[in-house]
Amino acid sequence: MMPAFFIAHGAPLLAIEENEYTQFLTELGKTWRKPRAIILFSAHWTSKEQQVSDVEEYSTIYDFGGFPEALYRIQYPAKGNHKLAEEIGALLSKEGISYKVDTSRGLDHGAWVILRKLYPEADIPVISMSVNPLLTPEEQYRIGQSLSALRKEEVMIIGSGGTVHNLAAVNMMKDNGTADEWALGFDEWLARRVNSWDLDSLFQYDSLAPLASYAVPPYGNEHFIPLFYAMGAADDERTAALLHRSYRYGNLSHSVWQFGS
Template identity: 70%
Template sequence: MIPSFFIAHGAPLLAIEDNPYTQFLGTLGRTLPRPKAIVLFSAHWESAVQRVSDVDTYETIYDFGGFPEALYRIQYPARGSQTITEDIKDLFTKQGIPFDVETKRGLDHGAWVVLRMLYPEVDVPVIAMSVNPKLTPEEQYQIGKSLAELREKDVLIIGSGGTVHNLRALKWAEDEGQVDAWALGFDEWLESRLQDWDTASLFTYESEAPYASQAVPPYGNEHFVPLFYAMGAADDGQTAKLVHRSYRYGNLSHSVWQFG
C-alpha cells in the first residue's frame, strides 16, 4: 500500500531553485511506487466546507507577489481524475462528511511547487483538496482517515504545508543553515509525538508543544493542519517516519513525513 505524506512546500522560490531539498523531492518522486493519482490537501486553499476538485485540466495559480518573473512563467497543467473524485465523494457521503465539488479552481503554489518536483512530467492525475484550519485537529484527522482506503488503489495522499511556518519570524538574509532554537524545539517535540502516534498530545499541540505559538502562529495555522489530513489517511498503519528535515531563513522548516 502506498504511504501518505506531509510535505513542506516552503517559499515559492523553491520552484526555481536547485538545493538539497529540491533534489530530495525529485528523488522521492522517482523512488515511490507509481501512483494512480494524487489527492493533495493544500494550505493555500481554505474553505469552511471540504471542497473536492473535479477538473479536467488545471490552470496554474500564482498566488504570490514580488518574486522573479521566471516563477510566473511556470505551468503545471495537471489533469484531474473523475473516477477518483467520484470515489472521494462516495467515501465522504458514506461517512457523513459534508463537501462541495469545485469544477473551476486551478492549482495553487502549495500544490504545484511540490507536484512539479515530484512529477515534473505532469503525467499523474491530481485531485486538489481544501483544508479548514478552523476544524479541530481530530476533525481534520478524521477527514484524512475517511480516505484511507484510496491508498489501497495506489492513490498518493499528500498534505502540503509546513510544520514551522511563521512569516513574521523569517530572516530572509540568513540562509546558511542556522536554525532558531524555538523552531528546532517544536519540530523535535513533534517528531517524538508523531513517531509514537500520540494523537492525544498532537491534537492538543497548542497547549502541549513547546514554542507552539511561534511555530504555528494563530494567524498561520493553515500550513500546519495538512499534517493531520495526511496522518489520518494512514490511521490503519499508524507508523510515522521523518524522511527529510532542513531549514531556511532561520526557522522555515522543510519537513517531509511519511505515514504508513
C-alpha cells in the same frame, strides 16, 4: 499500498531553485513507483466546507507577488480524474462529512511547487482538496482517515504545508541552513509525538508543544494542519518516518513525513 506524505512546500522560490531540499524531493519522486493518482490537501486552499476538485485540466495559480518573472512562466497542467473525485465524495458522505465539488479552481503553489519536483511531467491525475483551519485537529484527522482505503488503490495522499511557518519570524538574510533554537525545539517535540502516534498530545499541540503559538501562529495554522489530514489517511497502519528536515531563513522548516508503507 501507497503511503501518505506530509510535504513542506516552503517559499515559492523552491520552484526554480536547486538546493538540498529540492534535490531530495526530486529523488523522492523517483524512489516510489508512480501512483495511479494523487490527492493533495493544500494549505493555500482554505474553506469552511470541504472542497473536492473535479476538473479536466488544471490551470496554474500564481498566488504570490514580487518574485522573479521566471516563476510566473511555470505551468503545471496536471489533469483531474472525475471517477476518483466521485469516489472521494462517496467516502466523505459515508462518514457524514459534508463537501462541495469545485470544477474550476487551478493548482495553487502549495500544490504545484512540490508536484513539479516530484513528478515534473505532470502525467499523474491530481485531486486537489481544501483544508479547514476552523475544524479541530480530530476533525481534520477524520477527513484524512475517511480516504485511507484509497491508498490500496495506488492513490498517494499528500498534505502540503509546513510544520514551522511564521512569516513574521523568518530572516531572509539567514540562509545558511541553521535553525533557530525555538523552531528546532518545536519540531523535535512534534517528531517525538508523531513517531509514537500520540494523537492525544498532537491534538493539543497548541497548548503542549514548546512555543507552539510562535511556530504555528493562530492566524496561520493552515500550514500546520495538513499534517493531520495526511496522518489520518494512514490511520490503518499508524507508522511514521521523518524522511527529511532542513531549514531556510532561520526557521522555515522543510519537513517531509511518510505515513504508512
